[in-house]
Amino acid sequence: MLNENDLHRYARQIIIQNFDEEGQEKILKTKCLIVGAGGLGCPVALYAAAAGFGHIEIYDEDLIETTNLNRQIAHQNKDIGLNKAENLAEKCLSINPDIYLKPHKKNFDKSTNINSFDLVFDCSDNAGTKYLLNYLCHSFKKILISGSAVQMEGQFSVWKSGVNKNLPCYECVFPKTKETAPITNCREAGIIGPITGLIGCMQVNEAIKEIALKEYASMAGYLFLYDGLLQNLDKIKLSKKDNCLVCST
């Protein structure tokens, strides 16, 4: 049962069709892991906190720099030099003091007990972390909502290969190769702030649907590609790879 305070705080989303008080209770009970407190991690954490995800842990070892501020929207000029995970957790709590926030001043690695979470947001900017998160989320049957953004383009997906064996995993679609990947980091390729904001918001929108709604169309098994120059959002149906090293066994 929601208390008076919760009924008031979440009043505008509880009235959404298929959401109800039950949906809010589920959100409050959900344990979220957010990997990365940068361009994607900031909007993801702020909106997840505002929606009332009741337990949020954030991993990032980086310190806030001036060049982050065009997009990492929770970090302000006065915060330069502070740890990103700690600062983001503080900003989330200033929006919603009723939830539990735990920042980790280190990068996510395989020592993190992913089994203690219900939902994982991949807001990282490197391939190694994305493959590791995919492997762990598949193995422990967790919902993984990943995002990435570079220049004026972004993409996001919901991965549930551990929950439903007919669904593809990240590695089915993006198999590891020995070839040198094209430059996709923001430092070298550039990034427009609103792109990370949009993709991060879409990640939380999918999380709210997966957790709270009684009836909804899951977007697991699709890849969404957003082009900020042409204002296109492509929805691509993904298929499972027969010999995927992660999910086919």
Ligand SMILES: [Zn+2]
């Ligand atoms: Zn796979």
